[in-house]
Amino acid sequence: MEEIKKPILNEQTAAPEEEMKLDDARRVKVLSPGMLVFKRFIRNKLAIAGTIILVVMFLFAFVGPLFTPYSIAQQFTDTNAFQWSEYATVMYNNELRYTVQAGKTFSKADQTALMLAFSNYRKSHNNADLPAGETLEFTSGGNTYYVETLNPEVPSYVIRAKEDLATVGVGKIDISAEEYANDPGLEAELKKLSVPMAPTSGEFEYNGKKIAFSGNKMERKFVMIGDPFVLATENIFDSVNRDYDALAKNMQFCVLLEEALRDNLTSVTFEDKTYNLEEKGEDLIVRDDQGADVMTVSELVFGTARNGVVLTVPFKEATQEAVRGKVEYFEFPDENGNMVEARLHTVNANIYVETQMKSELVRIDEPPSREHPLGLDHNGMDVLTRLMYGGRISLMVGFVVIFFETFIGVIIGGISGYFGGWVDTALMRLVDLFNAIPFYPMVIIMVSVMDAYRVSGYARIFFLMVVLGVLGWTGIARVTRGQILSLREQDFMVATEATGIRTSRKIFRHLIPNVMPLLIVNATMGLGGVIISEATLGFLGLGVKYPLASWGSIINQATDMYVMRTCWWIWIPAGCLIMLSVLGFNFVGDGLRDAYDPKMKR
Amino acid sequence: MWKFLVRRIVLGLVIVILCSLIVYSVIRCLPTSYMEKIARERAAGTQGMKSYSQWLEELNNIYHMDGSILGGFYAWLSEVAQGNFGESWVYQVPVVQKYNEVIWWSVLMNVITLIVEIFISIPLGIVAARKQYSRTDYAVTVFALACISLPTFFLATILKYVFAVRLGWLPLYGLSGRWYQTGTVWYKIGDILYHLVLPVLTLATLSIGGLMRYTRTNMLEVLNADYIRTARAKGLPEKVVINKHAFRNTLIPLVSYMSYLLPSMFGGAMITEELFQIPGIGRISYQAMTIGDIPFTMFYTLFLTVLTQVSLILADIMYAVVDPRVRVN
Numbered sequence: 069m070e071e072i073k074k075p076i077l078n079e080q081t082a083a084p085e086e087e088m089k090l091d092d093a094r095r096v097k098v099l100s101p102g103m104l105v106f107k108r109f110i111r112n113k114l115a116i117a118g119t120i121i122l123v124v125m126f127l128f129a130f131v132g133p134l135f136t137p138y139s140i141a142q143q144f145t146d147t148n149a150f151q152w153s154e155y156a157t158v159m160y161n162n163e164l165r166y167t168v169q170a171g172k173t174f175s176k177a178d179q180t181a182l183m184l185a186f187s188n189y190r191k192s193h194n195n196a197d198l199p200a201g202e203t204l205e206f207t208s209g210g211n212t213y214y215v216e217t218l219n220p221e222v223p224s225y226v227i228r229a230k231e232d233l234a235t236v237g238v239g240k241i242d243i244s245a246e247e248y249a250n251d252p253g254l255e256a257e258l259k260k261l262s263v264p265m266a267p268t269s270g271e272f273e274y275n276g277k278k279i280a281f282s283g284n285k286m287e288r289k290f291v292m293i294g295d296p297f298v299l300a301t302e303n304i305f306d307s308v309n310r311d312y313d314a315l316a317k318n319m320q321f322c323v324l325l326e327e328a329l330r331d332n333l334t335s336v337t338f339e340d341k342t343y344n345l346e347e348k349g350e351d352l353i354v355r356d357d358q359g360a361d362v363m364t365v366s367e368l369v370f371g372t373a374r375n376g377v378v379l380t381v382p383f384k385e386a387t388q389e390a391v392r393g394k395v396e397y398f399e400f401p402d403e404n405g406n407m408v409e410a411r412l413h414t415v416n417a418n419i420y421v422e423t424q425m426k427s428e429l430v431r432i433d434e435p436p437s438r439e440h441p442l443g444l445d446h447n448g449m450d451v452l453t454r455l456m457y458g459g460r461i462s463l464m465v466g467f468v469v470i471f472f473e474t475f476i477g478v479i480i481g482g483i484s485g486y487f488g489g490w491v492d493t494a495l496m497r498l499v500d501l502f503n504a505i506p507f508y509p510m511v512i513i514m515v516s517v518m519d520a521y522r523v524s525g526y527a528r529i530f531f532l533m534v535v536l537g538v539l540g541w542t543g544i545a546r547v548t549r550g551q552i553l554s555l556r557e558q559d560f561m562v563a564t565e566a567t568g569i570r571t572s573r574k575i576f577r578h579l580i581p582n583v584m585p586l587l588i589v590n591a592t593m594g595l596g597g598v599i600i601s602e603a604t605l606g607f608l609g610l611g612v613k614y615p616l617a618s619w620g621s622i623i624n625q626a627t628d629m630y631v632m633r634t635c636w637w638i639w640i641p642a643g644c645l646i647m648l649s650v651l652g653f654n655f656v657g658d659g660l661r662d663a664y665d666p667k668m669k670r
Numbered sequence: 671m672w673k674f675l676v677r678r679i680v681l682g683l684v685i686v687i688l689c690s691l692i693v694y695s696v697i698r699c700l701p702t703s704y705m706e707k708i709a710r711e712r713a714a715g716t717q718g719m720k721s722y723s724q725w726l727e728e729l730n731n732i733y734h735m736d737g738s739i740l741g742g743f744y745a746w747l748s749e750v751a752q753g754n755f756g757e758s759w760v761y762q763v764p765v766v767q768k769y770n771e772v773i774w775w776s777v778l779m780n781v782i783t784l785i786v787e788i789f790i791s792i793p794l795g796i797v798a799a800r801k802q803y804s805r806t807d808y809a810v811t812v813f814a815l816a817c818i819s820l821p822t823f824f825l826a827t828i829l830k831y832v833f834a835v836r837l838g839w840l841p842l843y844g845l846s847g848r849w850y851q852t853g854t855v856w857y858k859i860g861d862i863l864y865h866l867v868l869p870v871l872t873l874a875t876l877s878i879g880g881l882m883r884y885t886r887t888n889m890l891e892v893l894n895a896d897y898i899r900t901a902r903a904k905g906l907p908e909k910v911v912i913n914k915h916a917f918r919n920t921l922i923p924l925v926s927y928m929s930y931l932l933p934s935m936f937g938g939a940m941i942t943e944e945l946f947q948i949p950g951i952g953r954i955s956y957q958a959m960t961i962g963d964i965p966f967t968m969f970y971t972l973f974l975t976v977l978t979q980v981s982l983i984l985a986d987i988m989y990a991v992v993d994p995r996v997r998v999n
Contacts, residue, residue: 114812497681504685505692506974508940509959513967516960517699600821604941607823610960626827633835643824650819658815 105585108663115659121652125645129459138450140457141615144440145448149429152411152422154373156383158391159418161302161369164225169297169319174227181208182215182227182300197223214293215300218323219330221350222367224301226323233279233290236262245292261288299323306370307363308381316363325352325365351388353381373420378403386410387421433635443637446625447614451638455645458617463649465533465618466599470591472537473598477544478580478587484545485552486575496549503542511535511601515610524613532611536601540594547590551583585664592657596650603646619646671990678986682979687747689975690968694743698735700962704759705729733964746968756965760958765969769951775845776938776950779866783873784931791878792924795885796917799893810882817879826872826945833868841865843947869946873939884927885920892919922992929988932981937974 099107109115133140164182168174185206189198198204200217207213212230217223234243234254241258248254257274260266261281269282281290299322307316315321324336328345329352335344343362346353352365361381368388370379386400390412399407413420430448434440442451484495514535518528555561556579564574599619605611606620613621619642626632626639709725720728727736734742749756755765798810834842841847847861892898893916901915902908938952947953951970958966 114808114815497685500681501685501688504689504975504978506937506971506978509955509967509971509974510693510696512956512959513693513697513700516962517696520699520701520962596819600819603821604823607821608941608944620821620823623824623827632827632831636831639827643821643828646821646824647816647819650821651816654815654819658811 105660105663109659112659112662114655115663118652118655118659121648122656125459125649125652126463128645129456129463132456133453133460136450136453136456138453140454140617141449142453143448144431144434144444144450146429146431147426149427150424151427151429152413153425153427154420155377155410155423156379156387156421157371157373157418158387158412158421159369159371161304161367164300164302165304167299167301167305167317167319167322172297174298175209178208178211178213179300181206182213185215198225216296218299218301218326222302222326222329224299224303224326226296227298227300228293228296230291231294233292234258235287235289236281237287238262238264258290296323299326301326302367303329303365304367304369305363305365306384308361309378312362325354328352329365348385348388349392351385353385387412391419433631433638435635436637442641443635445622445638446628446631446635451622451641454617454622455619455642458612458619458622458642459645459649461529461612461616461618462599462602462620462646465529465536465602466595468533469536469540469598469602470595472533473541473594474544474587474591476537476541478548478583480541481545481548482552482575482579482583485549486556486579488553492549495545499542499545502539505539507539507601508604510539511605512608512610515605519610525616529612529616532602532605536598540598540601543594544587544590547586548583551586552579555579555582585660589657589661589664592653592660596653596657599646599650599653619643675983675987678983682983686972686975686979690747690972691743693971694746694964694968695739697962697964697967698739698742704963705733705735750972755969758958758963758966760961760963760966761954765965768954768966769969769973772949772954773936773938773951775948776943776952777936778862779869779873779943779948779950780935780939782866783870783877784935786870786874787877787881790874791882792885794878795882796889796912796920798882799886799889800912802890810886814879814882814886817875817877818883820876822872822876822939822941823945825875826868826942829868829872830945840868843945845948866948869939869942869948872942872946881927885924888920888923889916892916895919922989925992926985926988929981929985932984933974933977936977 164179166174166179185204186198189204190196197220198215198217200220202217204215205212206215214228214230215225216228218226231245233245233248234241236242236258241255241262243249243251243254243258254274257272264285266288268284268288269280271278271280273279277292279290279292281288283289297319299319301322303326305316305322305325307313321338324338325345327333328336329347332347333345335342337343342357344355344357344359346355350367354362354365356362364381364384366384366388368384368391370384370387372379380401380403383400383402386398387410389395390398390410395412397409397411399409402408408423411422413422431444432446432448434444434448436443440450440452442455445451445454480495480499484492484499515532518531523531560578561574564578569577602611602618603620603623606618606622607624607627609621609624609627611620612618622642623639623646631638705726709722709729712725713720713722730736734745737745746756757763758765758768761768794810794813798807801807830842833840841864845862845865846858847865850858850861853861898911898916901911906915936951938950938955940952940956942948943950943953944956955966955970958970
């Protein structure tokens with residue numbers, strides 16, 4: 069069917085042509101100058117490519133934002149994000165902690181003396197610690213103390229002091245220790261030694277206590293080694309709650325527990341109460357007879373890292389187990405009995421127990437996904453959306469600046485070219501002056517001034533446009549002047565002179581339309597340059613400020629080494645958009661130049 | 671000719687002074703904390719019995735910051751006329767000394783760039799002009815336009831990303847490597863050149879487009895001239911026509927174009943140097959400018975404007991040297 073139709077169509081179109089005469093008006097197709105330019109433009113492939121790029125860019129920047137569901141500075145956060153956060157801290161205690169009996173003192177100086185005694189002992193015993201059952205004597209502040217190892221595994225020690233018991237003279241017994249003040253048994257013992265013939269020094273045992281005496285025939289001093297009054301241990305006695313704080317600080321009870329730990333006892337009785345003990349490795353859990361937790365004894369020091377958190381015994385048990393077993397992840401029951409996942413995070417000697425906590429996170433640097441086709445940027449904002457809005461600002465700045473430049477340039481160049489003479493000279497020197505101002509240094513200083521006065525938002529963009537415009541109009545002024553100078557010499561201007569029309573009409577009806585093509589070409593080519601300048605300022609962090617965006621300021625994020633290395637989706641698309649639109653403007657400008665005047669210099 | 675030259679130089683001088691005035695008045699709007707800082711230091715020190723405000727007043731007087739802008743500018747200008755450019759506020763050394771320290775890195779980089787640029791763009795421009803409207807011509811034109819359209823910072827970042835981060839062939843930034851201090855002279859030269867590859871690549875790519883298009887345009891014009899037709903008509907080989915008759919005549923505009931490159935040669939490449947952390951004049955003065963270091967910025971802009979004027983005058987002279995016809999007019 070189609071094969072038959074084709075020749076017929078050809079005949080139909082061919083037929084009228086044959087009839088047409090050579091000078092037929094229809095033969096000579098007269099095209100308007102505008103149409104000619106358009107036809108030449110259309111024929112240029114590069115120009116068409118540029119036009120397509122620009123149309124796409126404009127649609128992207130000005131229509132695109134209507135379709136994006138997000139706004140320019142919308143920050144995306146993840147409210148359901150779980151993040152490991154510190155719950156408690158754990159530390160191995162490797163210092164002796166002192167529990168002193170109520171009413172007695174064991175000062176810092178005494179502790180230092182003890183340490184000194186230990187180190188002296190180690191020096192003389194090949195670095196060996198004090199074995200169990202042996203006693204070490206040391207003095208501090210005029211007092212003599214005896215330290216005795218309770219449990220070398222922890223290690224824990226008890227300290228006794230040498231106490232004055234009594235002074236015995238001839239027929240005179242003076243007992244100074246209060247607890248023996250009215251002890252007839254002791255008095256009887258002392259009486260035996262109150263006679264001059266008795267030995268002047270020696271020791272004896274009374275009620276299981278060693279009593280030593282020394283002196284002369286007339287007076288003997290009796291001293292005894294008292295009950296343990298300090299417990300020095302690396303274990304921590306940690307009460308479950310305030311009610312048991314006093315118990316945890318009670319020296320006798322602590323000693324009892326240490327002994328129980330050493331002897332693997334399952335219960336101790338203290339002040340008529342029975343406590344059940346559960347041994348877990350090197351730790352001890354103390355419960356009362358009802359089975360309620362009382363305290364823990366462990367080498368691990370716990371501290372809370374979060375407000376309002378009470379560290380429960382089950383938590384401590386689980387943590388101790390994990391720490392000793394060097395497990396990274398473990399579980400512990402919380403107040404309601406639910407199992408909570410926890411993680412151990414070791415930094416040097418500190419161990420942090422972390423639990424997952426629900427927190428609001430800004431989703432920064434998220435790679436592209438279906439929701440966000442170009443991912444999220446370093447502020448957690450949608451890159452695609454910001455590119456669209458940024459394109460608006462970049463293109464708008466470009467257009468306004470170029471319009472501004474052309475406006476100044478046409479006026480100055482036009483006046484200069486039309487009037488000539490001293491006006492021309494003066495204006496051209498002005499152009500020279502503005503041309504000589506170094507562009508980037510000047511822009512950077514001006515923008516720094518804006519920074520100093522905290523100009524931001526749209527006011528900043530406005531000033532930026534003015535700065536770029538004021539520094540960039542000289543090229544257009546020169547071109548306009550040159551064109552008007554050459555037009556002035558042409559016949560049609562002589563004709564306007566002859567017809568005697570108004571100067572303004574001469575300029576606006578006859579000169580400006582003839583300069584127009586050149587201006588359009590120059591403006592199009594200049595647009596690319598303006599966009600690049602604006603983007604460069606944005607990149608240096610001097611251009612459009614957050615939360616507004618421009619293509620340059622989006623790439624500014626790539627100055628962050630991390631973003632540059634790992635997050636290509638943040639900065640590469642913006643750079644490509646700048647490049648493509650500048651390329652588009654250049655292609656179109658090139659095409660327009662060719663189209664307006666094919667003979668013109670390219 | 672001499673009359674013209676003298677007039678041109680006087681005009682250049684006036685333009686340089688007016689330019690400096692404009693820059694000076696803008697930079698005076700920058701609030702700089704330099705005076706306050708020095709005054710505070712001196713008041714806190716034991717150097718005298720003066721208080722902070724007295725020091726501040728005195729310092730402002732020394733640096734002409736207390737008077738009007740015009741007065742300050744006049745004071746600056748008279749100092750400059752005596753060859754005294756002052757001391758940089760940021761770098762704490764005489765401006766000229768600092769300048770001398772850093773400028774040669776920029777010059778080195780720019781000279782290498784220029785050589786690379788000339789060797790790539792002029793042959794390409796000639797090829798494009800010889801085969802006008804061919805596929806080669808289109809390719810060259812598109813390439814040139816693409817080079818012009820690239821923003822410096824984007825090209826530099828892309829190059830860094832590809833060659834330094836992804837491939838790891840070239841260093842990310844800096845001018846010397848880890849072993850620079852311990853190496854031999856040859857090692858040092860090699861190290862610096864190795865570090866200059868990416869910056870030079872960036873600068874060359876950006877400038878190739880312009881020169882290439884310029885060469886092509888001028889070559890096209892020359893190729894359409896009558897004497898080329900004559901040369902072809904008398905049966906000269908195409909090689910001779912292009913290399914002897916056409917190219918030599920293209921050199922006239924090219925040489926004048928070269929003189930316009932003078933400011934960029936000594937003015938440094940601000941963004942490239944900043945991105946590759948090359949301690950050249952561009953980077954150093956960028957940092958001085960944003961902080962409001964008046965002596966340094968003033969010297970830098972003065973330097974640039976003088977260079978621009980010199981290059982313009984030089985271009986005029988070059989024209990006269992290369993093309994005897996200009997001398998007559």
